[in-house]
Amino acid sequence: MIREFVALTRRELLRLGRNPGAILTSLLLPVLYLILFGQAFNLQNLGGGRVDPAYFLAAFRGAPSYFSYFAAGMTGFVSVTATLFIGANVIFDRLFGILKRTAATPAPAASIFGARLVAGSIQPIGLAFLVLGLSVLLGRLGLSGLEITASVSPLGAVEIVLAVVVLSAMFAALFLAIGFSLEQPQSYFAVVNTINLPVLLTSAALYPWGTMPPWFQSVASFNPITLAVDVLRENLFAGARSFYPYGPEVYLLGLLAWAGAMFVVAGLLARRALAPRR
Amino acid sequence: MLESAIRVAHLSKTYNGKVRAVEDVSFSVLPGEAFGFLGPNGAGKTTTVSMLTAGLIPTSGRAVVDGVDVFRDPAAIQQRIGIVFQESTADPDLTGRENLELAAALFRVPRAESRPRIASLLDRLQIGDAAHRLVKTYSGGMRRRLELAVGIIHAPRVLFLDEPTLGLDPQGRAGFWQYVRELRKDHGMTIFVTTHYLDEADAICERLAIIDHGRLVAMGTPSELKDRLGGDVVTVWTARSDAPVAAVLSAVPGVVSVTRQEEAYRVKAPRGESLIPLLVDACTRAGIGLTGVSLKRPSLDEVFLEFTGREFREDEGATATDRAVRIGQVREAFGRGRR
Numbered sequence: 001m002i003r004e005f006v007a008l009t010r011r012e013l014l015r016l017g018r019n020p021g022a023i024l025t026s027l028l029l030p031v032l033y034l035i036l037f038g039q040a041f042n043l044q045n046l047g048g049g050r051v052d053p054a055y056f057l058a059a060f061r062g063a064p065s066y067f068s069y070f071a072a073g074m075t076g077f078v079s080v081t082a083t084l085f086i087g088a089n090v091i092f093d094r095l096f097g098i099l100k101r102t103a104a105t106p107a108p109a110a111s112i113f114g115a116r117l118v119a120g121s122i123q124p125i126g127l128a129f130l131v132l133g134l135s136v137l138l139g140r141l142g143l144s145g146l147e148i149t150a151s152v153s154p155l156g157a158v159e160i161v162l163a164v165v166v167l168s169a170m171f172a173a174l175f176l177a178i179g180f181s182l183e184q185p186q187s188y189f190a191v192v193n194t195i196n197l198p199v200l201l202t203s204a205a206l207y208p209w210g211t212m213p214p215w216f217q218s219v220a221s222f223n224p225i226t227l228a229v230d231v232l233r234e235n236l237f238a239g240a241r242s243f244y245p246y247g248p249e250v251y252l253l254g255l256l257a258w259a260g261a262m263f264v265v266a267g268l269l270a271r272r273a274l275a276p277r278r
Numbered sequence: 279m280l281e282s283a284i285r286v287a288h289l290s291k292t293y294n295g296k297v298r299a300v301e302d303v304s305f306s307v308l309p310g311e312a313f314g315f316l317g318p319n320g321a322g323k324t325t326t327v328s329m330l331t332a333g334l335i336p337t338s339g340r341a342v343v344d345g346v347d348v349f350r351d352p353a354a355i356q357q358r359i360g361i362v363f364q365e366s367t368a369d370p371d372l373t374g375r376e377n378l379e380l381a382a383a384l385f386r387v388p389r390a391e392s393r394p395r396i397a398s399l400l401d402r403l404q405i406g407d408a409a410h411r412l413v414k415t416y417s418g419g420m421r422r423r424l425e426l427a428v429g430i431i432h433a434p435r436v437l438f439l440d441e442p443t444l445g446l447d448p449q450g451r452a453g454f455w456q457y458v459r460e461l462r463k464d465h466g467m468t469i470f471v472t473t474h475y476l477d478e479a480d481a482i483c484e485r486l487a488i489i490d491h492g493r494l495v496a497m498g499t500p501s502e503l504k505d506r507l508g509g510d511v512v513t514v515w516t517a518r519s520d521a522p523v524a525a526v527l528s529a530v531p532g533v534v535s536v537t538r539q540e541e542a543y544r545v546k547a548p549r550g551e552s553l554i555p556l557l558v559d560a561c562t563r564a565g566i567g568l569t570g571v572s573l574k575r576p577s578l579d580e581v582f583l584e585f586t587g588r589e590f591r592e593d594e595g596a597t598a599t600d601r602a603v604r605i606g607q608v609r610e611a612f613g614r615g616r617r
């Protein structure tokens with residue numbers, strides 16, 4: 001089990017490393033969002049200074065600026081955009097016969113699925129922390145940037161890392177589930193495009209919380225991206241806790257529930273795809 | 279010691295409830311035997327291989343490979359067998375060596391064994407120089423050789439080869455089979471091979487089965503199968519004459535059949551070489567002038583066409599009943615009386 005898992009993970013990482021183009025492309029989206037969208041979209045400038053800053057503080061749930069609020073949200077955003085392709089890899093591996101070859105070995109399905117899950121989560125996790133780092137750097141350069149106004153406790157840091165890791169793995173599992181259940185690349189992209197926008201647009205990754213209608217807030221609060229980025233926001237911004245009904249550990253638990261369910265579903269679909277055909 | 283390395287009983291596969299790809303196939307392969315599985319395109323060879331290698335669940339029937347029921351314990355089967363698929367399955371984004379290392383890990387070959395084995399496989403199959411290149415840069419023949427190496431990395435007890443030499447040049451094929459022969463000699467490996475190169479099947483396999491439209495139509499050693507065609511073909515060319523040549527030739531003891539093609543008469547008989555003097559004698563006595571005589575032993579190609587044939591039927595002069603009788607005999611010989 002372990003040896004197979006390690007060998008298959010190595011295979012995924014070798015392939016990833018041999019495709020620097022894909023890595024650069026995945027960098028493009030968050031970087032453009034931070035240096036273009038984030039710089040231009042300064043919501044707190046609305047009202048030309050006549051609006052009470054406390055209003056914005058509430059709208060951004062304790063974040064000192066829209067950029068700070070949005071930078072935390074972007075970490076969730078990249079967990080989707082950087083895991084998208086791993087399900088497509090399953091489809092192409094099937095077309096190339098690689099999946100058949102792997103399924104013809106005694107390697108347990110769990111190791112085949114697990115290797116793709118772990119390897120597929122590495123890139124989004126890396127990107128999420130890159131987003132945070134770049135956002136802080138932009139602020140230091142005098143541009144709009146992420147201001148971390150709270151002093152993050154060790155526990156808080158652990159929660160942040162967990163939130164990023166679990167969210168990435170959850171989406172990796174989601175896209176693997178789709179990849180293991182479909183055979184044609186075009187059906188994969190059709191399904192993924194149908195899922196992506198609703199998932200991203202029902203989250204609180206980009207919208208200021210305070211401007212959403214209540215019904216939307218209820219929907220958004222169950223979205224896994226919201227759960228993860230709120231763990232970040234509660235920990236990064238001083239006084240943020242007073243704007244949230246629950247502490248970050250509650251959101252983390254919700255996120256774990258999502259991820260657990262997704263692992264089970266995706267694992268079963270992968271096992272079915274690797275079993276002898278009927 | 280097991281009685282048979284592969285035992286198949288009444289195996290059938292119907293795809294999607296309509297395509298009857300394999301129908302009621304039964305046979306056994308002895309341990310250490312090389313068994314050829316021949317048949318035209320779409321006959322059901324790959325379907326059979328998939329079922330014997332736990333890749334495809336049969337509609338009905340049973341298969342036992344190396345003493346293990348294939349569908350009771352797929353993982354145990356997979357550990358014991360090697361497969362070279364009809365199509366390429368190596369990872370194009372890995373090097374040849376990385377593909378082999380991955381396969382060794384997935385079959386849990388101890389590292390102390392896998393290292394020298396990979397080195398020797400790369401060397402023997404002449405991939406050595408390309409081992410560090412990505413497989414996507416390989417030529418078709420190099421890929422094929424790598425497929426074989428991947429298929430035997432764990433020293434399987436039974437090796438399934440589905441058209442393994444497709445697209446290899448003659449040297450490549452010779453080298454490939456040379457290596458397979460050594461594997462058999464050194465490890466007593468059982469070989470189950472499908473191929474369209476009948477000369478290969480003739481040279482490698484102790485026994486053959488011919489499948490057509492999903493059903494076994496013949497089985498036996500290559501020479502048994504050739505004998506069933508009625509033996510050798512002696513072609514006799516005569517000078518133009520009104521003499522009843524066919525009748526004269528048919529009257530010679532040992533002749534199975536005579537068919538005419540213009541001035542040439544094809545005489546079928548076992549042991550054609552000893553028949554030639556008798557044929558010449560008979561013609562001389564009947565006053566028929568001969569212009570030439572040739573002897574041809576049937577090749578496996580002719581056996582193949584005979585049992586699955588869609589062509590050369592008139593040429594062979596075999597009527598439909600002729601053929602049905604012969605197939606009936608084959609079936610009887612193997613204790614199956616259906617069609």
Ligand SMILES: Nc1ncnc2c1ncn2[C@@H]1O[C@H](COP(=O)(O)OP(=O)(O)OP(=O)(O)O)[C@@H](O)[C@H]1O
Nearest residue numbers: 293297299317318319320321322323324325326364
């Ligand atoms: N997945 C499938 N679904 C439906 N029909 C199939 C499937 N796979 C094979 N068949 C059909 O089953 C029959 C046998 O196919 P198979 O691949 O076993 O033939 P084969 O003897 O290996 O032929 P070839 O020499 O061309 O490789 C064919 O009629 C084929 O069209």
Ligand SMILES: [Mg+2]
Nearest residue numbers: 323324325364
């Ligand atoms: Mg085939």
